[in-house]
Amino acid sequence: MGKIIGVVSLKGGVGKTSTVVELGYAIASFGKKVLLVDGNLSAPNLGLYFNVLEPEITLHHVLARKAHPSDAVYELDKNIDIMPASLFFRGEFNSLKLKEKLRLLRRKYDYILLDSSPSLNEETLAVMLASDIILVVTTPDHVTLGTTIKAVKKARQRGAPIKGIVLNKVHDKDFELSLSDIENVLGIPVLAVIRYNLDLLKSLSEFNSLVNTKPKVKESHEYKILAATLIGEKYKKPFSLKKFFSIAPKKEEINRTIYYEQVFG
Ligand SMILES: Nc1ncnc2c1ncn2[C@@H]1O[C@H](COP(=O)(O)OP(=O)(O)O)[C@@H](O)[C@H]1O
Ligand SMILES: [Mg+2]
Numbered sequence: 001m002g003k004i005i006g007v008v009s010l011k012g013g014v015g016k017t018s019t020v021v022e023l024g025y026a027i028a029s030f031g032k033k034v035l036l037v038d039g040n041l042s043a044p045n046l047g048l049y050f051n052v053l054e055p056e057i058t059l060h061h062v063l064a065r066k067a068h069p070s071d072a073v074y075e076l077d078k079n080i081d082i083m084p085a086s087l088f089f090r091g092e093f094n095s096l097k098l099k100e101k102l103r104l105l106r107r108k109y110d111y112i113l114l115d116s117s118p119s120l121n122e123e124t125l126a127v128m129l130a131s132d133i134i135l136v137v138t139t140p141d142h143v144t145l146g147t148t149i150k151a152v153k154k155a156r157q158r159g160a161p162i163k164g165i166v167l168n169k170v171h172d173k174d175f176e177l178s179l180s181d182i183e184n185v186l187g188i189p190v191l192a193v194i195r196y197n198l199d200l201l202k203s204l205s206e207f208n209s210l211v212n213t214k215p216k217v218k219e220s221h222e223y224k225i226l227a228a229t230l231i232g233e234k235y236k237k238p239f240s241l242k243k244f245f246s247i248a249p250k251k252e253e254i255n256r257t258i259y260y261e262q263v264f265g
Contacts, residue, residue: 006131
């Protein structure tokens with residue numbers, strides 16, 4: 001039975017959709033079958049990442065009970081499929097049926113990744129309720145952290161399984177909030193630190209993922225290590241002198257080891 005991983009944050013532009021795309025490709029690189037689902041029903045854009053514009057049948061039709069879940073699935077790449085949502089959908093649909101509808105697809109996929117809306121609405125709640133694992137994406141600034149605190153609080157109130165933070169668009173500047181600041185405020189381990197990388201924007205312009213187009217850059221490795229941690233695989237970063245001479249492991253590395261041991265150890 002496939003596991004469902006939800007990616008949330010209550011702010012736009014922090015990197016939810018990018019995380020779904022990159023983590024999806026990273027998980028698929030371990031030979032797992034992956035489905036990416038656009039749970040951002042009011043302003044969907046996961047399809048746009050891959051030039052999938054307005055397909056005939058989408059998640060909206062499934063939630064409106066007008067189509068079977070497998071009819072809204074389209075092939076993206078080897079081991080990766082996508083279930084887009086409609087940019088323009090007329091008619092009633094029930095977001096809260098998401099969990100039930102995805103249940104029918106769990107048998108076909110090892111991992112289902114859910115993108116979500118930046119608003120605290122029914123569709124975000126539906127993603128939280130449908131997920132076995134929730135990752136919260138944040139960037140290292142107080143404005144985003146403020147909204148992240150709210151997202152975490154709401155998820156906790158619902159008993160949603162928040163497992164970790166993805167700290168995204170990091171520039172390694174002194175004025176940025178540190179990893180420990182963020183962990184102390186949220187009380188959740190940071191499982192990945194993704195630096196700001198222009199190649200991610202380039203891969204987007206090519207309707208592709210960074211993990212696919214630049215597998216050797218630091219950020220691609222970080223997505224793969226995060227993937228390995230979440231799915232119980234081992235991933236060894238290529239040898240680097242920098243790593244060889246760094247004595248203490250980074251906090252996010254320790255967090256990943258703890259997560260791995262707790263879940264798969
Ligand atoms: N680590 C990163 N480095 C550079 N650009 C990024 C990074 N993460 C996301 N982006 C870019 O930021 C923009 C917003 O990201 P997106 O994933 O769409 O955010 P959200 O889904 O949270 O609204 C996109 O253009 C995306 O390519
Ligand atoms: Mg998005």
